[in-house]
Amino acid sequence: MSLIPLKKRAAVSVEVKGLSKHYEARPIFQNLTLRVEPGEIFVLMGPSGAGKSVFLKTLMGLEAPDSGVALVDGRDVADPETRMHHVMGVVFQAGALFNSMSVFDNLALYPREHNLYTETVLEQKVRRILKLLAIEHAADYDPSALSGGMKKRVAIARALVMEPQLLLYDEPTSELDPETGAMIAEIIATLREEIGVTSIVVSHDIHMALAVADRIGILMDGVLRTLGTPAELRQCTDPRIQSFLNPKINPKNPRFRCE
Ligand SMILES: Nc1ncnc2c1ncn2[C@@H]1O[C@H](COP(=O)(O)OP(=O)(O)OP(=O)(O)O)[C@@H](O)[C@H]1O
Ligand SMILES: [Mg+2]
Structure with missing residues (x-):
């Protein structure tokens, strides 16, 4: 698949430092730290309700964190000027089409x-x-x-x-059959190849994560753990991550073992 000619812009880094968020008295996540390199595809996984969409909204500047900072290309996303300078494309979980x-x-x-x-x-x-x-x-x-x-x-x-220089995807393959999901995964990979865009992809789809991610992280119990490359993830020994990735998400995939 070729997407040329799309305009290629300089990709940007994303950096999150000490990011915390709660609603009323309920903590959603605490003290998240992450750096995504320019042009990287970072896939963020985690159980439903873990705060993945809220995390993306704080990167978009739509939700203010209680503490900490989110930087795109070194600029605070809370500053409206940043949103003018750094073009961020967002693929919302439910499409958000009118x-x-x-x-x-x-x-x-x-x-x-x-x-x-x-x-x-x-x-x-x-x-x-x-x-x-x-x-x-x-x-x-x-x-x-x-x-x-x-x-x-x-x-x-x-x-x-x-x-955009940065694309944020919220569940781009949810509710799709595997073939259509694979086509979306190919589009995500091709966009990085051809326009060099930085991508943060929130997903439950381990097939897609293993296929496109440079690194995979998991948001669970309010904590973000960067688990490394798909190859490193296959070696992970944490039983909680195993039980999250294996039985619930990927019971049948013999390629994936986390043990
Ligand atoms: N504006 C809000 N006010 C109060 N609570 C909220 C608000 N937005 C999100 N939450 C709560 O924050 C928690 C995390 O929600 P979020 O949508 O980020 O989950 P998620 O990890 O994206 O889940 P899923 O995988 O199902 O999409 C949920 O308990 C949700 O009810
Ligand atoms: Mg969500």
């Missing part, structure tokens, strides 16, 4: 609101990205008419319109 407008208009919404391109240039960009993801026929569809796999690709396409 049902009242077509796929094309969903992709065009942000650039139009911010007057980024002329209508002619915008039309070219949107059509090119839809074509790259093999969904050009869906430009005039209402999002409610899309299959799950198409919806995920539209959500990725919308993130790409901004020609």
